[in-house]
Amino acid sequence: MTTSKKRSSCPVSSTLDIFGDKWSLLIIRDLIFSKSCTYGDFQKSEEKIATNILASKLKALEENGIIKKSRHPESKAKVLYQLTQKGIDLLPVLIEINLWGQKYFEVPKELEPIINAIKKDKAAFIEVQSKELMEASGL
Amino acid sequence: MTTSKKRSSCPVSSTLDIFGDKWSLLIIRDLIFSKSCTYGDFQKSEEKIATNILASKLKALEENGIIKKSRHPESKAKVLYQLTQKGIDLLPVLIEINLWGQKYFEVPKELEPIINAIKKDKAAFIEVQSKELMEASGL
DNA sequence: AAATTTGCTTGCAATTTGCAAGCGCAAATA
């Protein structure tokens, strides 16, 4: 088991027991915003996660029911990683992190459309994206 | 300097460069929801942070402009830790983490009032709390 | 049949975290 004990009964603390590291939420980000779905996809992202760390984080996310593995439709050599409903429900968290980040950091131009869509109508953005992700995960 | 280089220009990544650990957001949680404002207050919380970790996280949060230190009105031996506007702007992130956490974990009864207030009218909750925090920080 | 792709594992060094003790200054107590 990779699962460790909860530090307290506080929901913030329990959530950080899962995501309180530099990588887990970046994997979720890629699943949500880049539609990444294979091991190789995650390795391609800009931050260049080490392969052993990627493997261990994917395992932990799966054990926590945030993502699930399934057969890739194209090839038996590939693995398809998909968000569960529990994982899709992290969308609002990712959105708020995005908004805070764009407020206090320089953000590349190519991300402006997404940020603007979020700002224009947050509820609608969540609605549309959630449905898309649920369809992608067969939910 | 405790500050380290950014892994990428992505706002999520940049944000996690600051908060991507098990403790930083718990300190923010205490500043926001428990009105903690001294070193001793932070040490009292349920998760029992080690004193050297607390010191290093407070330093990093200060260097990143999330919190600021000032003289305590009661005593020269105490230090007053306060959120900056940048820190107060994390309230929506903390709220979404709270909501996700209460959906997927057992949460103690004493936290239900806050969760219910958030669910009833999120925008109003943010409005009220932000003003309270700004007043507390003299903004 | 050989080379390449894919999703990992393994070993080891570097960094971060956690525990326990201690320390200087301020404030309360005797």
Next chain:
DNA sequence: TATTTGCGCTTGCAAATTGCAAGCAAATTT
């Protein structure tokens, strides 16, 4: 005034986590 206690840390060291580089089996492509 002398002593003890409270507060905000620092220091040393062990344990755990992260990061780097290499390697590897099964599937796929050439």
